[in-house]
Structures are given as structure tokens and as C-alpha cells.
Amino acid sequence: MKHDTEQACLDACTACAEACERCAAACLKEDDVTMLARCIVLDLDCAAICRLSASYIAHGSESAASACVLCEDVCRRCADECGRHEHAHCRRCAKACLACAEACAAMSA
Amino acid sequence: MKHDTEQACLDACTACAEACERCAAACLKEDDVTMLARCIVLDLDCAAICRLSASYIAHGSESAASACVLCEDVCRRCADECGRHEHAHCRRCAKACLACAEACAAMSA
Amino acid sequence: MKHDTEQACLDACTACAEACERCAAACLKEDDVTMLARCIVLDLDCAAICRLSASYIAHGSESAASACVLCEDVCRRCADECGRHEHAHCRRCAKACLACAEACAAMSA
Amino acid sequence: MKHDTEQACLDACTACAEACERCAAACLKEDDVTMLARCIVLDLDCAAICRLSASYIAHGSESAASACVLCEDVCRRCADECGRHEHAHCRRCAKACLACAEACAAMSA
Numbered sequence: 001m002k003h004d005t006e007q008a009c010l011d012a013c014t015a016c017a018e019a020c021e022r023c024a025a026a027c028l029k030e031d032d033v034t035m036l037a038r039c040i041v042l043d044l045d046c047a048a049i050c051r052l053s054a055s056y057i058a059h060g061s062e063s064a065a066s067a068c069v070l071c072e073d074v075c076r077r078c079a080d081e082c083g084r085h086e087h088a089h090c091r092r093c094a095k096a097c098l099a100c101a102e103a104c105a106a107m108s109a
Numbered sequence: 110m111k112h113d114t115e116q117a118c119l120d121a122c123t124a125c126a127e128a129c130e131r132c133a134a135a136c137l138k139e140d141d142v143t144m145l146a147r148c149i150v151l152d153l154d155c156a157a158i159c160r161l162s163a164s165y166i167a168h169g170s171e172s173a174a175s176a177c178v179l180c181e182d183v184c185r186r187c188a189d190e191c192g193r194h195e196h197a198h199c200r201r202c203a204k205a206c207l208a209c210a211e212a213c214a215a216m217s218a
Numbered sequence: 219m220k221h222d223t224e225q226a227c228l229d230a231c232t233a234c235a236e237a238c239e240r241c242a243a244a245c246l247k248e249d250d251v252t253m254l255a256r257c258i259v260l261d262l263d264c265a266a267i268c269r270l271s272a273s274y275i276a277h278g279s280e281s282a283a284s285a286c287v288l289c290e291d292v293c294r295r296c297a298d299e300c301g302r303h304e305h306a307h308c309r310r311c312a313k314a315c316l317a318c319a320e321a322c323a324a325m326s327a
Numbered sequence: 328m329k330h331d332t333e334q335a336c337l338d339a340c341t342a343c344a345e346a347c348e349r350c351a352a353a354c355l356k357e358d359d360v361t362m363l364a365r366c367i368v369l370d371l372d373c374a375a376i377c378r379l380s381a382s383y384i385a386h387g388s389e390s391a392a393s394a395c396v397l398c399e400d401v402c403r404r405c406a407d408e409c410g411r412h413e414h415a416h417c418r419r420c421a422k423a424c425l426a427c428a429e430a431c432a433a434m435s436a
Contacts, residue, residue: 036251055126058134059130077389143360146355146356150277165263171295239382243387273348273378276344277349
């Protein structure tokens with residue numbers, strides 16, 4: 001079961017990093033980028049901690065659970081901001097962030 | 110078709126980064142780590158460039174194809190070294206590296 | 219001498235990554251972010267490859283010179299784009315990118 | 328003053344990441360790598376969170392202080408392990424880790 005929780009979290013982190021990077025890139029191509037500035041910043045924060053958490057889980061770091069605590073928090077901030085926008089990429093990103101936050105909560109429980 | 114090539118490469122890079130990090134961690138738990146030192150170094154090199162390439166593809170970087178040229182080269186070096194060892198993690202890693210090298214070659218063609 | 223070239227390049231990569239990240243963050247706080255979208259994208263590309271190159275040099279990777287070839291190219295693109303804007307952070311970033319491009323050229327010579 | 332604390336922490340994180348990567352690479356070239364396995368794992372953990380914290384500080388992330396909490400913890404673990412070994416690279420790394428832990432504590436205070 002522990003192994004399942006880890007693999008699920010690793011996969012959620014990877015999917016979330018990808019969704020965040022796609023969202024940031026798409027935000028930068030929208031007509032009104034200024035309105036999306038905080039969204040882009042949080043996308044980048046979130047992608048970075050998701051990639052670090054995925055890496056920690058993959059190599060069995062003793063700090064993997066601690067990284068997931070930070071990752072959950074950043075994911076929730078990003079999901080909250082993305083949820084304020086109607087773009088399809090923001091919706092997809094918010095969904096991936098929430099799924100990752102849940103997986104991180106399970107990892108660090 | 111271009112989109113398929115990109116997504117396939119992104120997925121191969123992500124899978125390869127994970128395999129490399131698992132291989133490095135497992136190598137560090139083997140009885141004779143000294144014999145696996147070059148394998149660990151290449152695993153880490155490879156995981157890093159795979160994660161960068163995945164990130165470049167995900168955010169549509171104009172340098173994604175160039176990153177894949179470097180990624181293919183590092184993947185082939187890592188596959189070659191992992192192929193010298195009989196551990197299951199090295200075998201899995203070599204396979205993921207070769208698949209990633211092929212996907213990177215397609216991306217940068 | 220080789221050691222000096224490596225240390226100089228590592229330091230230039232680190233300084234450039236920092237300048238790029240500061241520039242991206244500052245661009246996202248400007249009034250007209252839309253005009254700076256390509257600048258932000260290149261800042262992020264450049265910070266990522268600079269950090270990877272710094273890491274490869276620090277751990278003595280056999281692919282450090284190859285990473286510097288890619289790094290030089292991305293630095294020049296970023297310097298070119300930053301050079302089109304009059305913001306102080308763009309000017310500082312362009313300067314750091316050019317210095318890093320030179321150091322990378324020396325590394326991969 | 329806040330700006331000084333941030334810049335000092337960013338610089339300490341960058342120096343620590345570099346020391347950890349040099350230590351990991353040097354450990355992998357020692358005669359008895361097996362004895363240094365945990366040191367290598369912690370070096371890699373520590374380099375990764377130091378680079379993420381440096382990046383968060385550089386782009387003014389709202390999660391920079393939280394990242395520094397995790398970074399301080401990983402730095403202390405790495406300093407503790409490096410402190411058990413007499414190699415010059417381990418000594419230098421332990422020193423950089425302790426300095427970074429102090430700087431992170433100041434950032435997150």
C-alpha cells in the first residue's frame with residue numbers, strides 16, 4: 001500500500017508539473033497577460049516543487065514526505081488562482097493541482 | 110502529427126527521468142557501489158536533462174528540439190553504461206534511456 | 219587553467235540564472251506584461267539551462283561542454299530579446315546572458 | 328534589511344548546492360563508495376532543495392519562506408552526515424550546509 005501511495009503521488013506530481021507548465025505557456029499567449037500574472041508565477045512555483053517532489057519520491061529520499069507538505073500547499077495556492085480564470089488551460093491546471101494536493105496529503109499523512 | 114511526436118517525447122523523457130532516479134538510488138544500496146559509480150553519475154546527468162527537456166516541450170520552448178539533441182546523447186551514454194550491469198534496475202533504466210533517445214531523435218529530426 | 223574556465227563558467231551560469239529569474243518576476247509586475255511575454259519565456263528557458271549547466275560543471279559531468287553549447291545558444295536568444303526592452307531588469311539580464319554566453323563558449327571550445 | 332536577508336539566503340543556497348554537487352561527485356570517486364552512500368543521497372537531496380529555494384527567492388515567490396523551512400531541515404541532515412566523514416569535500420560541504428541552514432532559518436523567521 002505504501003508503494004501504491006508513493007507511485008500515485010509521483011504520477012500526480014509529474015502530471016501537475018506538466019499541466020502547470022502548459023498553463024503558464026498558454027497564459028503568456030493570451031490577449032491579457034497582465035490579468036494572469038499571478039497565475040503564471042504560481043504555475044512556475046508549482047511546477048518546480050512538483051518536479052522536486054517527484055524526484056525525491058523516485059529516489060526514495062527520507063525527505064519525500066516533507067517535500068509533499070510544501071508541495072500540497074503550493075498546489076492549493078495554484079489551484080485557487082487558476083480557479084479564478086475561465087481559460088481551458090487554467091481549468092485543467094486547477095484540476096491537476098487539486099489531484100496532486102490530495103496525493104501529497106496522502107504521502108505526508 | 111507534430112503534437113503526437115512532442116507528447117511521446119515528453120512522456121519518454123518523464124519515464125526516463127524516473128527510471129534514472131530509481132536506478133541511481135538502487136545502485137547506492139547495492140553491495141558494491143564503487144563498481145556502479147559511473148552508472149550513478151550518468152543516471153543523474155540523464156535525469157536532469159530529461160526533466161529539462163520535458164519542461165521545454167511542455168511550455169513550447171523554441172529550444173525544445175535543441176535540448177532533445179543533448180538529451181539523446183546523454184540517454185545513449187547512460188543506456189550504454191547501464192547495459193554493462195545485470196541489476197534489474199540497470200536493465201529497466203537502459204530500456205527507458207533507449208526509448209527516450211529514440212523519441213528525442215524524432216523530436217529533433 | 220581548465221579549472222579556472224570551469225569555475226568562471228559555473229559562476230556565470232549561476233549569476234545568469236538569478237538575473238533571468240529576477241527579470242521574469244519583474245516583467246510579470248510591469249504594466250504591459252503582454253509586450254514582455256517572449257522575454258518571460260526566454261528568461262525561464264535560460265534560467266533552466268543555466269542551472270543545469272552549473273550542476274553539470276559542479277559534478278564534473280562528461281556532458282558539461284555539450285550542455286554549455288546549448289546554454290550559449292539560449293543565452294544569446296535571451297540577451298537579444300531582453301536587449302529590445304528598456305527596463306533596468308531587462309538590461310541587467312541581457313548583460314548577464316552575454317557574459318554567460320561568452321563563458322559557455324570558452325567552456326565548450 | 329529584508330532584502331539583505333533574502334540575498335544572503337539566495338547566495339548561501341547557491342553555494343550550498345554547488346558544494347553538495349561537488350561532494351557527491353567526489354564521493355563517487357573515493358575508494359570506498361559504499362560507506363558514503365547515504366552522504367551521496369543527502370548531497371543530492373540538498374542540492375535540489377537549495378536550487379529550488381534559490382529560484383523561489385530570486386523570483387520573489389510567496390512560498391520562499393516555506394521552501395526555506397524544508398531547505399533548513401535537509402541542510403542539517405546533510406551537514407550531520409558529511410560531518411561523519413574526514414574527506415575534505417565532506418568537510419567543505421558540511422560547512423556550506425550549516426551556513427545555508429542558518430540563512431534559511433533567518434529567511435523563514
